[in-house]
Amino acid sequence: MTGKTKKAGGLAGITAGQTAIATVGAEGKGLSYRGYSIHDLTEHASFEEVAFLLLYGKLPNQQEFEAFETRLIGQRELPDALRQTLRAIPASAHPMDVLRTGCSMLGVLEPETRFEQQEQKAERLLACLPSMLADWYRFSHDGVEIDFESSQRSIAGFFLEKFGGREPSPTHVRAMDVSLILYAEHEFNASTFTARVCTATLSDIFSAITGAIGTLRGSLHGGANEAAMELIERFQTPDEAEAGIMEMLQEKALIMGFGHRVYTVSDPRNEIIKTWSKRLSEECGDTILYPVSERIEEVMWREKRLFPNLDFYSASVYHFLGIPTPLFTPIFVLSRVSGWSAHVFEQRSNNRLIRPGAEYIGPDETAFIPMSDRESRPS
Ligand SMILES: CC(C)(COP(=O)(O)OP(=O)(O)OC[C@H]1O[C@@H](n2cnc3c(N)ncnc32)[C@H](O)[C@@H]1OP(=O)(O)O)[C@@H](O)C(=O)NCCC(=O)NCCS
Structure with missing residues (x-):
């Protein structure tokens, strides 16, 4: 039993298509990407290996991995016109709006003119979305113009270095890497479905990913991690958190970061990220955030x-x-762009326009009323 009750709508429980990219691990099956368990992937693989797996359907061998990583590193630079666009966006903007705009602008400057370019465009996005985020953030907040040279080969390390302005510790890079692996793919979630609907009209990959970013922004989807932080930060002690959550539940408020449309008893990704939260909490001597989080969970x-x-x-x-x-939430984008792109490829490989029907619940057929005969309503 869970706190969930069955409700109509939202396409809940509807199988909307087929995929060979991931199983979300409902009904006791493990969550896996192309058959590989996320436990094994977060234990043994890097995010780049996982991105390759999602995009190309197999784990890369050493040579393929090095070539892939080198291609990504070589595409971190941003076109000047894109940098100018990012610089015109104020510090007060939401970074998800920045990425949505940056992705769209890249699609203007380097459009996908043929579907044969899809892998190259996906790699370009994977390589340069972190640059867009770091470039806009550092310039608008600190007035710093970052360069894209880095000693860090991984996306996780590159982002932490460019964002933080110094070399990140190996533990921090690995924590980020694991998080990117966990966020990389999750079947027909709302943003991926958006990307597939867009792709199915034979639109371009930049439009599909731009739409997906907009969908991810909402707090019922990707935005939940920010909302969860705002919640956790309100409390100074576990007891305070318990009292606060009880009050919120009485008011029937949604507690962000809890519940799932598909999972009913647990989210298999949680135990992995929770272990990292505990480890980082101990490393930095935190006595509030982790204990408060655990109490909210209880x-x-x-x-x-x-x-x-x-x-x-x-x-x-x-x-x-x-x-x-x-x-x-923007970090979620840096990762999920790998899964979204894989779904764009898969949709194109066996495409049919996605256009469901709706049950009509509006008025019966009504005679047209000339404007002069319509009732005037106070505005
Ligand atoms: C993820 C989510 C959108 C799934 O929604 P859904 O499948 O449509 O589930 P419902 O909204 O129908 O929830 C079913 C019941 O559980 C309750 N519930 C679900 N998630 C809840 C939460 N996080 N806090 C409090 N109650 C919650 C609902 O209020 C509802 O109760 P009701 O039947 O008495 O009205 C939902 O759990 C949620 O809003 N979670 C918080 C946002 C979040 O963490 N999103 C990230 C998902 S990975």
Whole structure:
């Protein structure tokens, strides 16, 4: 039993198509990407290996991996016109709006004119979305013009270095890497479905990814990690958190970072990210955030049989990595662009326009009323 009740709508429980990219691990099956368990991937692989797996359907051998990594490193630079666009965006903008705009602008400057270019465009986005985020953030907040040279080969290390302005510790790079692996793919979630609907009209990959970024922004989807951080930060002690959550539940408020459309008893990604949250908490001597998070988890299970999803402990992980809260959902983008792109490829490989029907619940057929005969309503 969970705190969830069956509700109509939202396409809940509907199988909307087929995929060979991931199984979300409902009904006791493990979450896997192309058949590889996320436990094995987060234990043994890097995010780049996982991105290759998603895009090309197999784990890369050494040679393929090195070539892929080198291609990504070589595409971190941004075109001048894109940098100028990013610089015109104020510091007060939400970073998700920045990435949505940056992705769209890249599609203007380097358009996908033939579907044969799809792999190259996906790699370009994977390589330069971190640059867009770091470039805009550092310039608009600190007046710093970053360069894209880096000693860090991985996307995780590159982003942490460019964002933080110094070399990140190997533990921090690995924590970020694991988080990117966990966020990389999740079947027909709302943003991926957006990308597939767009792709199915034979649109270009930049339009599909731009739409997906906009969908991810909402707090019922990717935005939940930021909302979870804002919640956790309100409390100074576990007891305070317990009292606060009880009050919120009485008011029937949504507790961000809990619950899931597909999972019913736990989110398999949670135990992995929670382990990292605990480890980073101990490393930095935190005595508040992790204990508060654990208490919220206990209360939510006791009161509502609701469990933390990936977003809940990701919030404290990012916080311990020194990342400001408004950048949490954009980091999700840096990772999920790999899964979205894989879905663009898969949709194109066996395409049919996605156009469901709707049950009409409006008025019966009505005679047209000339404007002069219509009732005037106070404005
Ligand atoms: C993820 C989510 C959107 C799934 O939604 P859904 O499948 O449509 O589930 P519902 O909204 O129908 O929830 C079913 C019941 O559980 C309750 N519930 C679900 N998630 C809840 C939460 N996080 N906090 C409090 N109650 C919650 C709902 O209020 C509802 O209760 P009701 O039937 O009494 O109205 C939902 O759990 C949620 O809003 N979670 C918070 C946002 C979040 O963490 N999103 C990231 C997902 S990875």
